[in-house]
Amino acid sequence: MNEKQLAAEKSTEFIKDGMTIGLGTGSTVFFLVNKLAGLVKQGLKIKCTSTSNRTSELAKSLGIDIVDLNEIDHIDLTIDGADEVDNNLNGIKGGGGALLFEKIVAKASDKVIWIVDSSKYVKQLGKFPLPVEVITFGSNHLFKKFLEFGYKPVKREVAGKVFITDSGNEIFDLHLNEIKDSIKLEKDIKLLCGVVEVGLFNNIADMVIIGRNNSTEIIERIK
C-alpha cells in the first residue's frame, strides 16, 4: 500500500455510525472514498457532503450519496488531502483546484483531518506554489498586481486552456518558495479585490495523518 492509501485508510477509523462527513478532493481522498464505499456496503451509516464535482462523481459512482452542504446543519468530520503541511498544522491546499469549497466545508466542520504522504510534511510552507482563486472578470489586471508584489504568479492552465474551478473562477499559482508568515499572507492576499479565496489553510486542521513508509504517524493540534 502506498503512503497516501495508508493515511486515507487510517482516517476511516475516526468515522463512526451516524456521522456527517465532509469529503475532500484529490488523489489521497480517492483512496478514502474507495475505502468508505466498502464500509458503507458493509453497513456503516453516514451522511456525506463533498468539496468538488470530482469527488461527488466518484462517491456517487461507488454508491455513496452526496448531500448538498445547505441541506446539512453541521459536519462532524471532514477528511481532506493537503499539498503541504507544517508542524503548526497550517497548510497549503488547492493543488487540485478545489480550495474554495474545501475551505467552506472545513470551516463548517467540528473536526478536520488531513491525510498526506510523508513528502507533504515540511518545515516551512511555500515550496509548493500557493493557489489563489480569483474571479475571471478583469483577472489580467489582478495578475499584474501580483507580479508587482513579487508573488511570482502563474495562471493555471490545463492542456493549454485556462483552468476553471467548479465555481467558474481562475487560479493563480504563486511561486513564493518560502512563506515566513502564513497568517499575514493569507490576510494580505484575501484583501485584494477580485480574490475569492487563498489556498493557505491556517488553524483549520485538527489532526494530520501522515503515511510514512509502511505505517502512519498522527499529529494533533495542541488546543
Ligand code: 5RP
Ligand atoms: C485539492 C487539494 C488536495 O487536497 C491537494 O491538492 C492534495 O492532493 P493529492 O491528495 O492529490 O496529493 O487541495 O484542491
